[in-house]
Amino acid sequence: MEIVLGFFFFIFGTLIGSFLNVVILRYNTGKNLSGRSRCQSCGKILSSTELFPVFSFLFQKGVCKGCGSKISIQYPIVEFSTGILFLLVFLTYTSVPQAIFSLIIVSILIIITAYDIKHEIIPNSFVYIFIGMSLFSMFFNMETFYYSTPSALDLFAGPALAIPIWLLWLFSNGKWIGLGDAKIFLGVGWFLGIFAGVTAFFLSFWIGAIVGILLVFISKFLRIKKLNLGVKELTIKDGIPFAPFIIASFLLVYFFEFNLISIIAP
Numbered sequence: 001m002e003i004v005l006g007f008f009f010f011i012f013g014t015l016i017g018s019f020l021n022v023v024i025l026r027y028n029t030g031k032n033l034s035g036r037s038r039c040q041s042c043g044k045i046l047s048s049t050e051l052f053p054v055f056s057f058l059f060q061k062g063v064c065k066g067c068g069s070k071i072s073i074q075y076p077i078v079e080f081s082t083g084i085l086f087l088l089v090f091l092t093y094t095s096v097p098q099a100i101f102s103l104i105i106v107s108i109l110i111i112i113t114a115y116d117i118k119h120e121i122i123p124n125s126f127v128y129i130f131i132g133m134s135l136f137s138m139f140f141n142m143e144t145f146y147y148s149t150p151s152a153l154d155l156f157a158g159p160a161l162a163i164p165i166w167l168l169w170l171f172s173n174g175k176w177i178g179l180g181d182a183k184i185f186l187g188v189g190w191f192l193g194i195f196a197g198v199t200a201f202f203l204s205f206w207i208g209a210i211v212g213i214l215l216v217f218i219s220k221f222l223r224i225k226k227l228n229l230g231v232k233e234l235t236i237k238d239g240i241p242f243a244p245f246i247i248a249s250f251l252l253v254y255f256f257e258f259n260l261i262s263i264i265a266p
Contacts, residue, residue, distance in 0.1 A: 006090055013086025014053035017079035020107060024078070024114045027123060041069035053079035078114050082107070088255050098142040105133060105191075109247045112184070116243040122180030131183065134158070134191035157197045158189035181242050188250050196253050199260040203249035204242070212240050 022033055025040075037046045044066035050056050057076040064071060085106045093099035108126050115123050135158075138150040165182035189197040252258055 006087055009090040010083040010087045013083035014079045016086070016103075016107060017082030017110070018051065018053045018075075020082060020110055020114070021075050021078050023111055024074075024118065027111075027115065027125075039064045039066055039069070040072075042067035053083070074114060074118065078110060082110055085110070085251070092255055095143045095145070097145040101133070101137070101142050105130065106251075108133075109250070113244045113247050116180075116241040120241050122178060122184070122243050124180070124183075127180060127183045127187070131158075131187040131190070134187040134189075138190055153194050154190070157192070157194040158186040160194060161189040161197050161201050162186040177242060181246060184243055184246050188246065192250070192253060196257075196259055199258060200246070200249040200253045202260065203252065203258075204246045207248055208240070208242060208245035211245065215240070 022037065026033060037051060038044060039046065041064060044064065050060065050065060052059075054076045057071060060071070062071050062073070063069060086103060089099055089102045089106060093102060108130050111126050112122060112130070115121065115126075138154055139147060141148045162182045162185045165177055165185050166179065168177045169179045169182060185197075185201065188200050191197075192200060
């Protein structure tokens with residue numbers, strides 16, 4: 001029964017991921033979410049068989065059935081990632097309110113991640129929702145949904161993570177890091193608390209550094225091999241969206257309860 005429910009959560013997640021793709025695509029464009037999905041190249045209205053999350057992309061070999069243009073890899077990645085994260089919620093939740101709350105948080109963070117990768121802009125509307133939900137979670141226990149009084153340390157956690165990033169943004173005039181990253185850290189601190197939040201803080205920089213270096217080497221390798229894959233050559237000076245690394249670190253700490261403080265000082 002648990003396997004069946006887990007599979008249901010994964011499939012449900014991919015369906016939600018398909019909707020999140022629509023939100024990502026239409027956000028801040030003036031389009032509403034009620035219109036039919038169309039091919040971005042030829043404008044063809046997509047049939048129901050072209051809208052199965054992940055599978056339609058695979059069966060169509062990543063191209064539109066109407067015009068043969070390539071479909072963005074964003075679509076199956078967002079759908080599959082949402083499915084995996086929904087499955088993790090199922091495997092870790094302890095109450096229905098906590099599960100619902102976690103599913104909403106996961107969905108919002110996926111939108112922020114994909115939008116930042118696509119446009120190198122963090123969508124304020126969704127960041128503010130994340131911050132608001134994080135603050136709400138401090139005053140209401142998500143397992144019992146009863147009111148709880150946060151400690152001064154927990155209240156300090158959000159600003160403690162956000163202020164260093166805000167200072168980096170201020171002193172560099174936005175060249176080193178974005179103000180949106182500070183806003184995300186505000187929510188991360190309030191959601192995770194000070195100790196888990198600090199873990200996510202340092203983890204995000206480590207993951208970002210490792211991935212950045214790998215991308216530089218991969219791009220150079222592709223150029224050396226003269227593989228025409230449409231990948232530009234990156235250098236260490238090129239900017240890479242940081243929000244995905246913050247969110248990846250947050251999810252690692254949240255789902256797997258990874259805590260540097262407990263490792264350093266058990």
